[in-house]
Amino acid sequence: MADNALFQFLLRMGDNTLVLGHRVSEWCGKAPVLEEDIALANTALDLIGQTQMWLGYAAELQGEAKTADDLAYLRDVWDFRNLLMLERPNLDFGHTMMRQYLFDAYHHLLLGKLAGSSDPRVAEIAAKSVKEAAYHLDRSGETVVALGDGTAESHRRMQDALDLLWPFAGEMFLADDVDDAMAAAGIAPELAALKAEWESSVRATLRDASLTVPDDDFAHKGGKTGRQHTEHLGHMLAQMQFLQRAYPGASW
Amino acid sequence: MYAQMIKSEATQDDPALLEAFQARIDDNQKIEPKDWMPEGYRKTLIRQIGQHAHSEIVGQLPEGNWITRAPTLERKAILLAKVQDEAGHGLYLYCAAETLGVSRDELFEMLHSGRMKYSSIFNYPTLTWADMGAVGWLVDGAAIMNQVPLQRTSYGPYARAMVRICKEESFHQRQGYDIMMKMCKGTDAQKKMAQDALNRLWYPSLMMFGPSDKDSVHSEQSMAWKIKMNTNDELRQKFVDQTVPQAEYLGLSVPDENLKWNEEKGGYDFSEPDWSEFYDVLKGNGPCNTERLNTRKQAWADGAWVREGMLAHAAKKRIAKVAAQ
Numbered sequence: 001m002a003d004n005a006l007f008q009f010l011l012r013m014g015d016n017t018l019v020l021g022h023r024v025s026e027w028c029g030k031a032p033v034l035e036e037d038i039a040l041a042n043t044a045l046d047l048i049g050q051t052q053m054w055l056g057y058a059a060e061l062q063g064e065a066k067t068a069d070d071l072a073y074l075r076d077v078w079d080f081r082n083l084l085m086l087e088r089p090n091l092d093f094g095h096t097m098m099r100q101y102l103f104d105a106y107h108h109l110l111l112g113k114l115a116g117s118s119d120p121r122v123a124e125i126a127a128k129s130v131k132e133a134a135y136h137l138d139r140s141g142e143t144v145v146a147l148g149d150g151t152a153e154s155h156r157r158m159q160d161a162l163d164l165l166w167p168f169a170g171e172m173f174l175a176d177d178v179d180d181a182m183a184a185a186g187i188a189p190e191l192a193a194l195k196a197e198w199e200s201s202v203r204a205t206l207r208d209a210s211l212t213v214p215d216d217d218f219a220h221k222g223g224k225t226g227r228q229h230t231e232h233l234g235h236m237l238a239q240m241q242f243l244q245r246a247y248p249g250a251s252w
Numbered sequence: 253m254y255a256q257m258i259k260s261e262a263t264q265d266d267p268a269l270l271e272a273f274q275a276r277i278d279d280n281q282k283i284e285p286k287d288w289m290p291e292g293y294r295k296t297l298i299r300q301i302g303q304h305a306h307s308e309i310v311g312q313l314p315e316g317n318w319i320t321r322a323p324t325l326e327r328k329a330i331l332l333a334k335v336q337d338e339a340g341h342g343l344y345l346y347c348a349a350e351t352l353g354v355s356r357d358e359l360f361e362m363l364h365s366g367r368m369k370y371s372s373i374f375n376y377p378t379l380t381w382a383d384m385g386a387v388g389w390l391v392d393g394a395a396i397m398n399q400v401p402l403q404r405t406s407y408g409p410y411a412r413a414m415v416r417i418c419k420e421e422s423f424h425q426r427q428g429y430d431i432m433m434k435m436c437k438g439t440d441a442q443k444k445m446a447q448d449a450l451n452r453l454w455y456p457s458l459m460m461f462g463p464s465d466k467d468s469v470h471s472e473q474s475m476a477w478k479i480k481m482n483t484n485d486e487l488r489q490k491f492v493d494q495t496v497p498q499a500e501y502l503g504l505s506v507p508d509e510n511l512k513w514n515e516e517k518g519g520y521d522f523s524e525p526d527w528s529e530f531y532d533v534l535k536g537n538g539p540c541n542t543e544r545l546n547t548r549k550q551a552w553a554d555g556a557w558v559r560e561g562m563l564a565h566a567a568k569k570r571i572a573k574v575a576a577q
Contacts, residue, residue, distance in 0.1 A: 018325075025328070028316035028335055030547065032555020034309065034343055034356075041336035048329045055325075069324045093558050146565040147558065154561025243323035243381055250439050252323035252381070252431075 005181035006119070007061050008081065009188060011071070012178075012224050014054030015082035018072055019233070020103060021047030022240055023090055032093055039139060043100070046132040053125045073244035077233050084223035085168035087233040091161075094147055094154070098161035101140035105202050106172045108133040109194055118186035141205050148209025155210065162211050170219025173198070254307030254371045254395060256462040257534065258300045258480075260473040263292030277478050282408035285351040293477050297407055298352050299368070300479060302359045305345035306370035308338045310363075310544050314378040315387060323381060330427050331384060337420045344416060348409040364549050372530060375538030376456050379449075382435050382442070386449035388428015390457040390495065396421045397491050398461070401481035429498065436502045443503075450499065451507045455525040461488040463527060493519045 025044040031037035055068035062071075086103060090096045111133050114126030147154040173195040175183075182188035206213055222228030243252065263270065270290055276283065283289055312335050319335065322328035346356045362368040373391050378384065399421060403414045435446040462468060462484040474480035499506050510523045532538065 025319045029312035030551040032558035037339045045332045052325050147561045150561025150564040153557045
């Protein structure tokens with residue numbers, strides 16, 4: 001059971017980075033400025049690299065000679081364990097960067113704690129990833145502040161993005177049996193303890209960005225448990241998994 | 253080889269200055285941004301470097317088309333890294349062009365209005381995963397042919413940009429060939445994809461070097477100025493000679509009935525591409541011209557509020573800083 005909880009936890013970590021990495025990579029060649037194009041590709045690249053490590057470890061636990069690619073390319077929607085927020089479509093650049101910021105602020109915090117995990121592999125992966133997450137957070141935080149503060153239009157778009165995404169942020173901190181088992185084993189931190197820290201830093205940034213945090217703390221859920229994803233994930237997988245599905249068993 | 257059909261500008265400068273300038277070039281000295289240069293040299297370089305830069309960023313699109321469908325996590329990561337490099341190459345080149353007195357925004361405007369071109373090759377579609385292999389192998393291979401000699405080009409900032417770019421391009425070509433090897437050792441369907449990619453991209457790759465020397469009207473002045481280092485036909489021949497054995501190693505056939513080793517010249521005889529197709533593509537009638545350009549224009553228009561927002565924020569910060577002092 002403990003191993004199963006660890007497996008689920010690793011899927012959550014790896015699916016978050018896989019799905020967000022995929023979304024970010026959709027910006028390739030289409031960003032508002034060339035420097036952003038480079039930074040977005042770099043972010044996507046980091047996230048895919050982290051996916052290889054998390055899902056690689058998960059596949060080892062699974063045994064049966066499975067690989068990270070089997071997990072990424074041959075599971076269907078109900079087996080994915082990513083947060084709902086990350087599978088949502090990019091919409092505009094503001095929405096993309098707001099989603100990135102809300103996640104980065106959580107991801108960076110979480111990875112920092114995971115670097116001290118009782119599981120040495122988890123600690124090792126987190127220690128490597130946290131440096132990348134720090135850069136992602138710097139960049140997305142600065143972008144949210146700049147565009148929230150910028151012009152009337154950029155402010156309006158960032159507020160719209162925040163209003164749309166806020167109800168999806170709460171899922172990051174909804175603990176279930178898997179999270180409890182991870183915390184009890186000292187593998188991962190208590191999510192509730194993480195939330196206060198996240199919220200104070202996010203509220204400070206959003207204040208700098210002159211944005212108003214919605215009052216409602218309703219949270220959509222169902223992504224990290226796999227109980228109910230959004231309709232968007234199936235379309236993403238149809239694209240991501242096309243070659244592996246159309247030519248089963250081929251080596252690429 | 254991302255610059256084709258670069259029109260070299262006539263120059264009407266003082267003959268004594270021109271002579272001294274030519275002497276510096278002949279002496280293999282590098283021309284730097286603050287040095288005197290003929291107006292024609294400056295304009296020709298802006299056109300060439302600009303076209304090269306535009307090719308890098310438009311060139312992201314046919315490969316970006318497969319990033320979201322890359323078949324493994326490793327292939328996805330490699331392709332992302334490659335496309336990121338290309339955006340970086342675009343950045344170096346726009347910066348090199350800026351040293352000649354033109355802004356990046358002006359260059360974009362010229363691309364969007366059709367006054368500046370990008371390489372014809374990027375107006376062809378990428379239809380299967382094998383195209384990611386063939387683009388790396390053939391398109392980056394052709395680019396390297398041209399760019400390696402351009403490391404010695406007379407304009408300092410351009411030559412230095414080329415040194416950095418060439419290092420990365422050889423990795424791009426290797427990853428392309430690696431995809432081709434995997435496909436050619438794979439299933440029947442994969443081999444078929446690989447052959448199909450070569451069939452479609454062979455002639456467009458040959459076109460990358462520009463028209464035959466006898467029809468290439470702008471070469472002479474550019475070669476004297478060492479902006480162009482080899483003729484189109486020289487480079488095309490070199491490319492064919494290098495690529496045919498690679499195709500043989502893969503077990504693929506080059507789609508040219510006239511392809512034959514010519515002992516006497518020590519190179520292959522091969523068929524010319526269909527030049528009327530080339531001119532059609534240049535005129536905007538290639539299979540993807542409209543889509544590629546519209547994608548870039550749309551990205552630029554959609555990003556306007558972001559650029560304006562960033563600038564407005566930076567201006568506010570500057571004012572706040574001054575007020576605080």
